[in-house]
Amino acid sequence: MCVGFVAQLCSTSLAIAEENTYNMTKGVTDISGKVYDLHMLIFYICCAIAVVVFGAMFYSMYHHRKSKGAVAAHFHESTKVEVIWTVIPIIILVLMAIPATKTLVAMEDTSQSDLTIKITGSQWKWHYSYFDEEVEFFSLLATSQKAIDGIEEKGAHYLLEVDNPLVLPINRKVRFLLTSDDVIHSWWVPDFAVKKDTIPGFINEAWTRIDKPGVYRGQCAELCGRAHGFMPVVVHAMEEADYEQWLMDKKAEIAKAKQEAAASLTATLSKQELIELGTQVYVDRCAVCHQANGAGIPGAFPAITGSKIATGDIATHIDTIVNGRPGTAMQAFANQLTDKEIAAVVTYQRNGLGNDTGDVIQASDVNAFKAEQSGTSEEGQ
Numbered sequence: 001m002c003v004g005f006v007a008q009l010c011s012t013s014l015a016i017a018e019e020n021t022y023n024m025t026k027g028v029t030d031i032s033g034k035v036y037d038l039h040m041l042i043f044y045i046c047c048a049i050a051v052v053v054f055g056a057m058f059y060s061m062y063h064h065r066k067s068k069g070a071v072a073a074h075f076h077e078s079t080k081v082e083v084i085w086t087v088i089p090i091i092i093l094v095l096m097a098i099p100a101t102k103t104l105v106a107m108e109d110t111s112q113s114d115l116t117i118k119i120t121g122s123q124w125k126w127h128y129s130y131f132d133e134e135v136e137f138f139s140l141l142a143t144s145q146k147a148i149d150g151i152e153e154k155g156a157h158y159l160l161e162v163d164n165p166l167v168l169p170i171n172r173k174v175r176f177l178l179t180s181d182d183v184i185h186s187w188w189v190p191d192f193a194v195k196k197d198t199i200p201g202f203i204n205e206a207w208t209r210i211d212k213p214g215v216y217r218g219q220c221a222e223l224c225g226r227a228h229g230f231m232p233v234v235v236h237a238m239e240e241a242d243y244e245q246w247l248m249d250k251k252a253e254i255a256k257a258k259q260e261a262a263a264s265l266t267a268t269l270s271k272q273e274l275i276e277l278g279t280q281v282y283v284d285r286c287a288v289c290h291q292a293n294g295a296g297i298p299g300a301f302p303a304i305t306g307s308k309i310a311t312g313d314i315a316t317h318i319d320t321i322v323n324g325r326p327g328t329a330m331q332a333f334a335n336q337l338t339d340k341e342i343a344a345v346v347t348y349q350r351n352g353l354g355n356d357t358g359d360v361i362q363a364s365d366v367n368a369f370k371a372e373q374s375g376t377s378e379e380g381q
Contacts, residue, residue, distance in 0.1 A: 278348025
């Protein structure tokens with residue numbers, strides 16, 4: 001009976017240990033496996049050192065205690081002791097450095113890659129660009145604001161879900177070029193053992209080769225501002241045939257979006273249609289800084305309600321969204337939103353959130369503003 005109870009207790013403990021993993025993630029790539037093995041090797045070496053040091057210490061304390069009449073030895077500047085406690089740690093460090101150096105060199109070797117992807121961090125989203133494929137897109141948090149506010153139930157992947165995941169093929173070496181539009185971010189996927197800072201004006205490199213299909217999640221690991229916790233990374237690894245099909249579908253999707261953007265330049269939407277679209281764009285892109293009610297955060301992010309930009313000159317308002325404001329958190333949305341979306345959000349900001357200018361801005365107005373700035377006619381985003 002006692003044996004059965006112990007066996008049941010052990011199995012329960014193992015189940016709990018499996019559910020609550022506190023060790024490093026072993027991952028799904030060869031490099032992540034090497035990093036895990038290196039981590040465990042160093043851990044076991046540290047455990048062995050701890051056993052030897054504390055064992056010697058407790059043995060000395062017990063067998064050479066005062067109650068047994070032990071008398072402390074008196075010695076000073078022993079050359080033998082000095083040599084021992086210098087040479088042994090050096091040997092241990094060298095033995096640890098050899099596998100560590102091999103792993104670090106392998107982690108930094110981005111040569112002979114099959115695919116190159118540029119990753120750009122931007123407050124607070126990721127931009128992915130596939131070299132030689134004419135495919136690029138933004139990846140934004142997909143968790144609803146109601147779930148964040150506690151109004152809706154939080155899902156299984158709360159704050160770790162996006163609208164457009166990065167899609168990669170398995171069994172191919174993928175090189176990442178990482179940079180940033182604004183502040184320092186950090187692209188981190190534990191299952192790949194990839195964690196690299198994205199720094200404005202610099203390009204860092206990393207790579208991975210995924211062994212099996214699946215969805216792998218990470219997040220920004222560098223404190224990058226107010227919405228740092230709302231900047232997840234989601235990677236969908238596919239079989240090569242599935243990846244090629246996704247690539248074809250994505251190109252078709254991008255081509256269709258360009259056609260729709262061009263067609264929107266000749267379309268005239270009603271004020272209500274623009275406000276409905278603008279509301280969604282504002283919630284997705286603007287509310288994180290300016291708040292859902294347009295009140296902003298005093299001292300950090302200006303209010304939209306009653307602001308001179310949202311109630312003043314229309315060209316200045318469009319310019320603010322298209323080109324951003326250097327030196328502030330207001331980034332340029334020229335390459336992030338279509339002319340139609342920019343027109344809609346400008347219309348919404350001027351007629352909602354406590355403002356009532358009555359102005360209606362069309363996609364053609366935004367396109368004309370861009371053309372005037374560049375001196376060339378554009379066909380949309």
